[in-house]
Amino acid sequence: MLQRVLYLIRHEARMEFRQQHTLIGIALFALSTVYLCYQAFQKIDQGNVWSSLLWIIILFTAFSAIGKSFQQQNKGLRLYLFWNVAPGEFILAKVLYNMLLMLSLGFLSFGAFILFLGSAPFESEMWGPYMLGIVLGSIGFASLLTLISGIAAQSDSGVGLTAVLGIPIVIPLILLLNKYNSNILTNVPFSENVENLAFLGVLTLGILGLSYLLFPYLWRD
């Protein structure tokens, strides 16, 4: 099973790199949004504003990256995969691939954000926990939005549905992430903040479990 999942992830990545324009498009989207924020704010000294803005950018990058992960499949490939791969393996591979994609996009946005808007709110010991937040946040977004975009892809009304279905569920997640990262930047001790992290982990595991259980019903078509 693990072998097939790994193979599917590699396949997914190869498909994506063959059509480089989508990948570059999303990266460009993230970078230009950061640049727009730079033009609007120039420099941000307040920790919580800095953090919220970064999360909003990562959120919309996630929507445009994952929103179309089920859209670009052709019919023949779908049929081939349907007969050869178990649905659980397929969704697991999709989620894991999206996690890797979101991790790289998350850190790309983070880097660009520091480059343009400065790292004024940061002190040296904050970097580790903050990046941990970005890792968990990217993973959370990826797992949540993968199933949602799978659902939206079944509809006849197109890509916009991912946002309609996804944004309400993402609101609490982003509130939690924002709270965690703002806490770090406003010097709340890590021991008080760790329960946010634990909850984030529980939520992500729950989403993964649900995706694994429910995807087979979306899969048969």
Place this chain on the structure above:
Amino acid sequence: MKHIWWKALCILLLVYTLLMTFYVGLNPGLIAVSSSTVEPGYNEFTLVGYNTTFESNKESIQVFLRSDSSFICTEILEIEDEDKVKFGFISPANLPTPSLDIYCNNNNDGTLFLANALFVEGYTAGPLENSCEVKVEKDAQTAFGYPFQPRIFESIRNLMLHVPMWFTMFVILFISFVSSIRYLSKPKIEWDLRAETSVNVGLVFAILGLITGSIWARFAWGAWWVNDPQLNGALVTTLIYVGYVVLRAGINDDMKRARVAAVFNIFAYVILFILLMILPRFSEGLHPGKGGNPGFNTYDLNSSLRAVFYPAVLGWILLGYWIYHLRLRMNRVRHKLYYDE
């Protein structure tokens, strides 16, 4: 006749609770005092009560001030009417704290209390000389009345309208969750009809809950919308189920629509359950019972409030189920007609 008893119960409960909600009075309480600053020397204030009986209990009325744990006695100057009493006192030289609570006693109303009502300017810290001996005890309220809460006042009646909406919504949405699970385990269109109908009815109750809550928030907290975990949860719930309706509208094939909607419904309900149960524990809010526990034991429910609130919850849940039941029957007929053509 077998199926009618719960409908009769529903009507009975709702008539009872709606009558009681608006008919029962509020227990007496203190609203305000004419000025909040105490100057050196002799001071006069007018204390304003609500539903109080100052004039009818002239003999037993007593007003005193509390600073930390010592009391200052005052003299009653004039009782203007049932709700207004004028009292005066000499500002003491030393006080433990600069803010004073006002207590007002009489035989009928019991001991009433207005927290941090007066503020002594330029006070010197120290123990109070000749502290006044008073007995502070709250007489048992024998009358049937709703508790007097500062800031909420008469709007406490909204408890019987606002809270049952959310209870009903959760029960109705639970029906939809169960129906979706049953649809996935055995695809019969009946389960899909149930899921769809209950989401529609649940949404109506969610919107009613938002409206009643918004009006209450304007009165008690001063704004139509405030940042509070419960409000975030309510908004998220409503938006998710609006998304469910949009999703259904976007799929033309019947069986596919039922399947995809069921998957989204189960996913949304479980995630929502995790979020609404656990998220409020992580942040403070304005709703009662906050600060660690989203339960509602800490609502200041007195026995008369309970006697109306619990029947109200049951009544509204039954009404919600009734509406759901009617709409389900309508949708079944509509579905049958559509396929017979």
